[in-house]
Amino acid sequence: MEFIQQTFSVDYSFKVFFTRYLFNPANAEFRNYLVSQTTPGLTKKLLFIVDDGVAKAHPALATEITTYLQQIEGFKLAGEIEIVPGGESCKNDQELFYHLVDLADTLAIDRHSFVVAIGGGAVLDMVGMVAAVSHRGVRHIRIPTTVLSQNDSGVGVKNGINYKGKKNFLGTFAPPAAVFNDAHFLTTLPARDWLSGISEAVKVALIKDASFFEWLEENATALVNNDLAVMQELVYRCAALHMAHIGGSGDPFESGSSRPLDFGHWSAHKLEQLTDFALRHGEAVSIGIAVDSVYSSLLGWISTESAERIVNLLVKLQLPVYHPLLEMKDGKPSPVVKGLQEFREHLGGRLTICLLKAIGVGAEVHVIDEMLLNEAVQHLKVNHASI
Amino acid sequence: MEFIQQTFSVDYSFKVFFTRYLFNPANAEFRNYLVSQTTPGLTKKLLFIVDDGVAKAHPALATEITTYLQQIEGFKLAGEIEIVPGGESCKNDQELFYHLVDLADTLAIDRHSFVVAIGGGAVLDMVGMVAAVSHRGVRHIRIPTTVLSQNDSGVGVKNGINYKGKKNFLGTFAPPAAVFNDAHFLTTLPARDWLSGISEAVKVALIKDASFFEWLEENATALVNNDLAVMQELVYRCAALHMAHIGGSGDPFESGSSRPLDFGHWSAHKLEQLTDFALRHGEAVSIGIAVDSVYSSLLGWISTESAERIVNLLVKLQLPVYHPLLEMKDGKPSPVVKGLQEFREHLGGRLTICLLKAIGVGAEVHVIDEMLLNEAVQHLKVNHASI
Numbered sequence: 001m002e003f004i005q006q007t008f009s010v011d012y013s014f015k016v017f018f019t020r021y022l023f024n025p026a027n028a029e030f031r032n033y034l035v036s037q038t039t040p041g042l043t044k045k046l047l048f049i050v051d052d053g054v055a056k057a058h059p060a061l062a063t064e065i066t067t068y069l070q071q072i073e074g075f076k077l078a079g080e081i082e083i084v085p086g087g088e089s090c091k092n093d094q095e096l097f098y099h100l101v102d103l104a105d106t107l108a109i110d111r112h113s114f115v116v117a118i119g120g121g122a123v124l125d126m127v128g129m130v131a132a133v134s135h136r137g138v139r140h141i142r143i144p145t146t147v148l149s150q151n152d153s154g155v156g157v158k159n160g161i162n163y164k165g166k167k168n169f170l171g172t173f174a175p176p177a178a179v180f181n182d183a184h185f186l187t188t189l190p191a192r193d194w195l196s197g198i199s200e201a202v203k204v205a206l207i208k209d210a211s212f213f214e215w216l217e218e219n220a221t222a223l224v225n226n227d228l229a230v231m232q233e234l235v236y237r238c239a240a241l242h243m244a245h246i247g248g249s250g251d252p253f254e255s256g257s258s259r260p261l262d263f264g265h266w267s268a269h270k271l272e273q274l275t276d277f278a279l280r281h282g283e284a285v286s287i288g289i290a291v292d293s294v295y296s297s298l299l300g301w302i303s304t305e306s307a308e309r310i311v312n313l314l315v316k317l318q319l320p321v322y323h324p325l326l327e328m329k330d331g332k333p334s335p336v337v338k339g340l341q342e343f344r345e346h347l348g349g350r351l352t353i354c355l356l357k358a359i360g361v362g363a364e365v366h367v368i369d370e371m372l373l374n375e376a377v378q379h380l381k382v383n384h385a386s387i
Numbered sequence: 388m389e390f391i392q393q394t395f396s397v398d399y400s401f402k403v404f405f406t407r408y409l410f411n412p413a414n415a416e417f418r419n420y421l422v423s424q425t426t427p428g429l430t431k432k433l434l435f436i437v438d439d440g441v442a443k444a445h446p447a448l449a450t451e452i453t454t455y456l457q458q459i460e461g462f463k464l465a466g467e468i469e470i471v472p473g474g475e476s477c478k479n480d481q482e483l484f485y486h487l488v489d490l491a492d493t494l495a496i497d498r499h500s501f502v503v504a505i506g507g508g509a510v511l512d513m514v515g516m517v518a519a520v521s522h523r524g525v526r527h528i529r530i531p532t533t534v535l536s537q538n539d540s541g542v543g544v545k546n547g548i549n550y551k552g553k554k555n556f557l558g559t560f561a562p563p564a565a566v567f568n569d570a571h572f573l574t575t576l577p578a579r580d581w582l583s584g585i586s587e588a589v590k591v592a593l594i595k596d597a598s599f600f601e602w603l604e605e606n607a608t609a610l611v612n613n614d615l616a617v618m619q620e621l622v623y624r625c626a627a628l629h630m631a632h633i634g635g636s637g638d639p640f641e642s643g644s645s646r647p648l649d650f651g652h653w654s655a656h657k658l659e660q661l662t663d664f665a666l667r668h669g670e671a672v673s674i675g676i677a678v679d680s681v682y683s684s685l686l687g688w689i690s691t692e693s694a695e696r697i698v699n700l701l702v703k704l705q706l707p708v709y710h711p712l713l714e715m716k717d718g719k720p721s722p723v724v725k726g727l728q729e730f731r732e733h734l735g736g737r738l739t740i741c742l743l744k745a746i747g748v749g750a751e752v753h754v755i756d757e758m759l760l761n762e763a764v765q766h767l768k769v770n771h772a773s774i
Contacts, residue, residue, distance in 0.1 A: 137560070169492060253524075
């Protein structure tokens with residue numbers, strides 16, 4: 001048996017910046033970053049792609065960006081600032097995807113240029129995929145504008161678009177060149193988006209950090225009351241926990257089946273799809289956390305009191321904890337249970353679901369008892385369905 | 388300035404096997420590999436995608452594969468063995484690309500399944516891209532069937548499809564799970580494909596290994612006379628040199644602008660495109676090697692005798708060393724010179740072209756003198772245009 005063994009490592013490194021008023025000329029963060037990326041004698045291009053929701057809420061943004069860049073040598077805008085529709089539906093839009101690929105082609109975006117995406121998680125996912133496959137990967141800067149994208153998806157290493165209704169069926173793992181979290185964008189979010197992004201913080205606290213969970217309990221009222229300073233702390237701590245997991249897990253590109261960060265997500269993905277994305281991702285995750293927490297208590301892994309604390313925090317945060325689609329009907333499995341199979345398929349291999357051993361401690365199971373699951377759902381229905 | 392630094396490494400490891408009659412039941416290589424990938428309790432799927440040229444030349448192949456797999460527990464064929472058109476045009480066929488994505492979806496190929504591609508470089512590039520983006524990357528086994536793909540592209544880490552005529556505009560870096568080079572496939576290659584794949588061996592010898600160049604000179608007649616044992620040695624040595632460069636370069640995913648393996652390729656890519664792929668990749672590379680070798684001698688980097696040795700070897704291998712599209716017309720730059728700009732763009736940043744300091748030693752330049760280039764072309768035209 002003759003063979004040649006190939007072995008190598010690829011090192012990845014990027015910073016996530018936390019700032020406010022990123023394109024105010026007095027703010028040096030973005031400028032300093034670009035200057036650090038200068039190559040003498042070369043003018044590098046920046047292709048900006050902006051979520052239309054952000055563009056509407058910040059009508060001066062395009063002018064601010066253009067003015068801001070004029071002070072920086074060695075960089076220039078590639079073409080016009082491109083506005084694209086935001087929200088999950090943009091990830092279904094193949095025409096939009098290829099329109100952006102066309103832009104990368106016609107504007108001669110090369111592998112020393114930057115594609116800069118400003119928007120919510122869906123726009124970041126789609127633009128990230130465009131950047132990841134054009135010229136086998138051009139540099140990509142993310143500027144997430146929602147709680148969810150600033151504290152979770154935007155600081156991670158994934159991108160993706162939907163294919164024939166299957167969420168993220170097409171995508172890659174491609175770390176960004178840099179991420180800039182600008183808290184000012186959070187101030188113009190609709191209430192639903194402000195609140196629903198918090199569920200990822202509850203999730204990561206539950207599997208990783210009991211003290212962060214306690215902090216969330218203490219600060220739930222301030223969060224509901226739109227306290228930006230408190231939200232900034234939440235975003236920072238949540239992003240830090242997500243990043244530490246990705247960087248420290250030994251499996252940043254998820255070659256195995258273990259995905260603790262997907263706690264509460266198996267049912268959430270299916271609920272989003274079944275409701276045709278009428279539920280926000282964060283709302284679906286809140287329901288998924290509630291179900292899997294109560295399920296963990298029915299397994300005897302956490303106390304009933306712990307499960308109640310979790311559900312009560314979600315309720316206090318005005319997040320949903322129940323949905324009728326979770327229920328068995330006429331003795332038949334709930335339609336959400338089909339999500340278990342799809343989740344297994346997306347993971348590949350064995351079903352691996354993260355549950356709770358304690359607040360702050362996740363642990364995995366490879367099977368879900370449908371009757372016990374239904375008991376958890378009934379418990380939430382009886383106690384919290386009116387929420 | 389507040390920021391979180393993310394840093395991690397991803398380790399890649401795969402074997403390239405050299406064998407003959409891969410799907411003969413007596414050949415244990417493929418079986419042993421699959422057995423090493425077994426997960427207890429799990430039946431893993433194999434989606435086979437076969438180049439139609441290979442399927443025609445090996446009509447029993449599908450039956451052989453099906454029979455071979457029946458002996459292996461824990462694995463099964465996903466659907467039928469899929470036959471796809473081969474050659475560069477398959478990389479322009481977006482419909483075919485999405486047809487294969489559809490197969491990955493409908494056959495529920497998950498991240499523990501394998502997509503197995505059997506064919507020439509174009510089919511491997513396209514199927515590699517399908518595998519790289521489905522579920523953010525499913526496992527991919529390559530079975531290259533041409534000299535070119537067995538000694539170069541098939542053992543590397545790139546995939547890609549063309550977009551609006553731009554070669555490999557869309558693609559990723561995604562190392563395969565394993566590669567199997569079966570020498571038997573080489574015996575049914577058309578003469579042009581047998582010979583043209585040798586130019587990548589000449590290329591890598593010139594920039595990395597003078598003794599391999601001498602070996603090529605000594606064995607040119609045997610290669611032209613279809614000596615399979617000699618070709619197997621060529622494929623092994625050439626693959627080993629390519630793999631050592633990729634694994635040892637410190638930049639396997641080409642984040643920088645340096646691409647010594649692209650010696651002779653800047654003009655080759657453009658010639659292929661301008662001739663609408665009437666020139667084989669290997670033939671275009673042969674011309675590119677000849678031009679850049681004579682150019683290296685006109686720069687005084689290598690002796691005239693060395694340049695002649697190189698050109699003579701290519702000629703002895705019945706490979707072309709000149710093309711009319713290389714010439715200046717009416718004092719205007721040759722259309723191939725536009726390839727320099729496109730090559731720079733694909734690399735990103737500064738133009739970086741590998742030339743020769745000696746046989747076996749490459750060195751980089753950042754500018755090409757068009758008049759000197761034309762002199763090199765004229766030299767080849769006058770001395771070798773009849774070839």
